[in-house]
Amino acid sequence: MSRSAHPAGPRHADVLPEGHYTAPPTDLNVLDEKVWSRTVARDADGALTVGGIEVARLAEEFGTPAYFLDEADFRARCRAWADAFGADADVYYAGKAFLSRAVVRWLHEEGLNLDVCSGGELTTALDAGMPAERLAFHGNNKTTDEIERAVEAGVGRIVLDSFQEIVRVAHVAQRLGKRQRVQIRVTVGVEAHTHEFIATAHEDQKFGIALAGGLAAEAVRRALTLDGLELTGIHSHIGSQIFDMAGFEVSARRVVQLLAQVRDEHGVELSEIDLGGGLGIAYTSADDPREPHEIAKALGDIVTRECEAAGLATPRISVEPGRAIVGPTAFTLYEVGTIKPLEGLRTYVSVDGGMSDNIRTALYDAEYSVSLVSRSSDAEPMLVRVVGKHCESGDIVVKDAFLPADLAPGDLIAVPATGAYCRSMASNYNHALRPPVVAVREGRARVIVRRETEEDLLRLDVG
Numbered sequence: 001m002s003r004s005a006h007p008a009g010p011r012h013a014d015v016l017p018e019g020h021y022t023a024p025p026t027d028l029n030v031l032d033e034k035v036w037s038r039t040v041a042r043d044a045d046g047a048l049t050v051g052g053i054e055v056a057r058l059a060e061e062f063g064t065p066a067y068f069l070d071e072a073d074f075r076a077r078c079r080a081w082a083d084a085f086g087a088d089a090d091v092y093y094a095g096k097a098f099l100s101r102a103v104v105r106w107l108h109e110e111g112l113n114l115d116v117c118s119g120g121e122l123t124t125a126l127d128a129g130m131p132a133e134r135l136a137f138h139g140n141n142k143t144t145d146e147i148e149r150a151v152e153a154g155v156g157r158i159v160l161d162s163f164q165e166i167v168r169v170a171h172v173a174q175r176l177g178k179r180q181r182v183q184i185r186v187t188v189g190v191e192a193h194t195h196e197f198i199a200t201a202h203e204d205q206k207f208g209i210a211l212a213g214g215l216a217a218e219a220v221r222r223a224l225t226l227d228g229l230e231l232t233g234i235h236s237h238i239g240s241q242i243f244d245m246a247g248f249e250v251s252a253r254r255v256v257q258l259l260a261q262v263r264d265e266h267g268v269e270l271s272e273i274d275l276g277g278g279l280g281i282a283y284t285s286a287d288d289p290r291e292p293h294e295i296a297k298a299l300g301d302i303v304t305r306e307c308e309a310a311g312l313a314t315p316r317i318s319v320e321p322g323r324a325i326v327g328p329t330a331f332t333l334y335e336v337g338t339i340k341p342l343e344g345l346r347t348y349v350s351v352d353g354g355m356s357d358n359i360r361t362a363l364y365d366a367e368y369s370v371s372l373v374s375r376s377s378d379a380e381p382m383l384v385r386v387v388g389k390h391c392e393s394g395d396i397v398v399k400d401a402f403l404p405a406d407l408a409p410g411d412l413i414a415v416p417a418t419g420a421y422c423r424s425m426a427s428n429y430n431h432a433l434r435p436p437v438v439a440v441r442e443g444r445a446r447v448i449v450r451r452e453t454e455e456d457l458l459r460l461d462v463g
């Protein structure tokens with residue numbers, strides 16, 4: 001159906017560029033399982049359930065806006081990644097996507113490792129009992145204090161991101177009488193097909209040390225001479241929300257070339273290669289992510305082939321998926337407030353959250369889908385833009401979507417696939433209170449990160 005032929009709601013925007021939104025699905029009540037977590041379903045009355053609990057009950061108990069995290073799905077995804085990569089490889093969950101003590105415990109129980117990138121993430125991981133040797137510590141500007149805490153705790157690896165850091169970590173380790181296992185993060189010069197702000201392997205950006213111009217080889221040279229460091233491998237992360245394996249292929253090839261160069265120059269075969277995270281998920285029905293076993297096979301094949309060609313033993317591979325594990329496992333539940341039909345354009349649906357609980361739409365032009373979840377509806381679809389309650393016109397949660405034309409204030413709507421980089425990037429803009437994260441599993445729901453309160457705001461404001 002062409003959008004201008006669409007029957008209900010205000011007439012549609014002929015001013016919008018083509019491809020900005022797709023035609024409405026034939027039945028808005030049908031859930032696309034690609035974008036919803038595994039235990040989400042509609043009950044006999046058409047209301048959404050997660051882990052067997054109806055969303056209206058969840059809203060009553062925990063309020064809105066709130067993130068609901070499907071624990072069974074999270075654990076199943078951890079296991080799928082661990083099984084796919086097997087005993088000869090390591091999976092590090094990227095904590096920046098979403099981290100809490102409950103999540104750390106689930107990771108531990110499911111046998112995953114954890115990538116942390118700040119003192120705060122390190123503390124959360126250790127406090128929840130993750131063994132330090134299963135942590136990788138990242139960051140382009142780790143403070144000396146953070147480095148000391150990481151080395152003292154005995155983190156399994158520190159990923160070195162600059163020449164200065166090579167020296168800093170070596171000094172700290174020596175001072176503490178330790179030899180720290182490290183990898184060097186290189187930038188391989190790949191243009192990942194993703195938003196500019198989340199692409200990380202091209203050369204004109206802040207992360208890593210470039211392979212180009214022999215810089216990475218020089219970094220290896222220096223790291224090998226320092227007593228405080230045990231250089232175990234090379235790290236590359238090319239960006240995020242990537243579907244095309246071609247970028248990983250180029251990245252792996254270039255990293256293996258560096259390993260071969262290191263062997264030729266120093267007679268040392270580094271035993272690890274980390275290809276980072278960045279695997280894409282389905283935010284809308286248009287996205288087709290790969291399964292972990294396909295990714296594991298593709299990456300394993302690439303590295304093995306390149307190493308064979310270079311006459312190297314295949315190193316131990318590790319990966320760092322964040323979004324691909326937690327992203328699909330949560331949705332944000334909102335209550336509909338004001339509904340404003342704009343004749344000839346679209347209907348603006350305001351919810352009780354916004355850019356403070358999901359900055360991704362404003363920041364990256366990210367696409368999301370949305371569904372009416374407190375009931376089903378046979379009303380015609382209407383073109384909507386779901387917006388928040390912040391004082392800013394860019395405060396958009398879902399740019400283009402369809403909801404039933406009988407949508408009313410008080411209805412509950414949910415945005416799926418908000419598990420990654422939504423709560424972790426949430427803010428207090430306009431003194432909004434950051435929503436809770438509620439874990440749901442087998443008929444039980446429990447808060448794992450509580451809702452912020454106005455007292456929390458005032459406590460930080462020391463007057």
Ligand code: LLP
Nearest residue numbers: 094237240241277278279320321322323421
């Ligand atoms: N490893 C490293 C070294 C990283 O820098 C990142 C993400 C990951 C792993 C995990 O990437 P993932 O698998 O989650 O895509 N805020 C942005 C994403 C920034 C990602 C930063 N680094 C977003 O909301 O899309």
